[in-house]
Amino acid sequence: MNRRMAVDPVYRCIECNEESGELYKDYKHGVLKITICKSCLKPVDKYIEYDPVIILINAMLCKAQVYRHVLFNTSINIHGKLCIFCLLCEAYTRWLQLPGSSSITDPGDIIRYAKEWDFYRLFGIALLEQSVYLSGIFTVLSLARLKTLRSRSDFALLLKALLLSSYGKLFLVPAIIWEHDYTHLCLKLITLFVLMSNTQAIRVTLNVSRKLSFLSILGGLLFENALFYIQQKFQDV
Ligand SMILES: [Zn+2]
Incomplete structure (x- = not known):
């Protein structure tokens, strides 16, 4: 999973742009669950589970959700x-x-x-x-x-x-x-x-x-x- 490690991270829901404190919940023993947005009731960032190639294809289609994923929910610094x-x-x-x-x-x-x-x-x-x-x-x-x-x-x-x-x-x-x-x-x-x-x-x-x-x-x-x-x-x- 592509995630940003920071103190008090503020992520964004890729669907409605609402702020979120986390992208997923770690229930230990390898059990992870994607956080659901309280505003739109959709996964905060479904792309954290996607392959980079799929993300790139979605970016080429200019999907706003991918832009939010890259800008707010990852630490890409290139x-x-x-x-x-x-x-x-x-x-x-x-x-x-x-x-x-x-x-x-x-x-x-x-x-x-x-x-x-x-x-x-x-x-x-x-x-x-x-x-x-x-x-x-x-x-x-x-x-x-x-x-x-x-x-x-x-x-x-x-x-x-x-x-x-x-x-x-x-x-x-x-x-x-x-x-x-x-x-x-x-x-x-x-x-x-x-x-x-x-x-x-x-x-x-x-x-x-x-x-x-x-x-x-x-x-x-x-x-x-x-x-x-x-x-x-x-x-x-
Ligand atoms: Zn939302």
């Missing part, structure tokens, strides 16, 4: 590493799309070319765009004056949720390596999937409406496009 890995995938995808890079067929060349200046420049741009995108989201949500977004830990949890829910960017690399007629469409669909996943993460973390969650993502995209426009202006000068 968002920092995942963020860097996603940025590397993004930079590598963009680098491959540069003129002259597509002719590389030898996998051994990847390491050699990764050392090129262009790759690091694109990584820097991806990092900057990601920061600006997140700033846009936080700005919109701050303007909404949410009760659930007041303390530093609320911001930290939202940041963690956004970084974790951007895992779809990992699919960018296989999509572009296995090049075919629909590669461009695949890249667009991956971007759309990441945006949907981010929207769901905001909704679940802050318990806000779909509308506000969608608006904050729109704010993030607006900030990111403004940065792109400024970049273009600088290149033209």
Whole structure:
């Protein structure tokens, strides 16, 4: 069972978001019973018994219950590493799309070319765009004056949720390596999937409406496009 060991842990019911003091009761001698939520009368977190693969498939279907399970009822702490890995995938995808890079067929060349200046420049741009995108989201949500977004830990949890829910960017690399007629469409669909996943993460973390969650993502995209426009202006000068 995937569980968080802490003093006075506060978990959340994955169905109704109600707080719960425990996920299961231990009756000793290996007898465990999943806690039932007092509010909705459903298991607080059925996913503690599920296989990680099933959880991942449910996450890919953007189910709010899985997001609550991961964010509130587990101690997964890979968002920092995942963020860097996603940025590397993004930079590598963009680098491959540069003129002259597509002719590389030898996998051994990847390491050699990764050392090129262009790759690091694109990584820097991806990092900057990601920061600006997140700033846009936080700005919109701050303007909404949410009760659930007041303390530093609320911001930290939202940041963690956004970084974790951007895992779809990992699919960018296989999509572009296995090049075919629909590669461009695949890249667009991956971007759309990441945006949907981010929207769901905001909704679940802050318990806000779909509308506000969608608006904050729109704010993030607006900030990111403004940065792109400024970049273009600088290149033209
Ligand atoms: Zn409940």
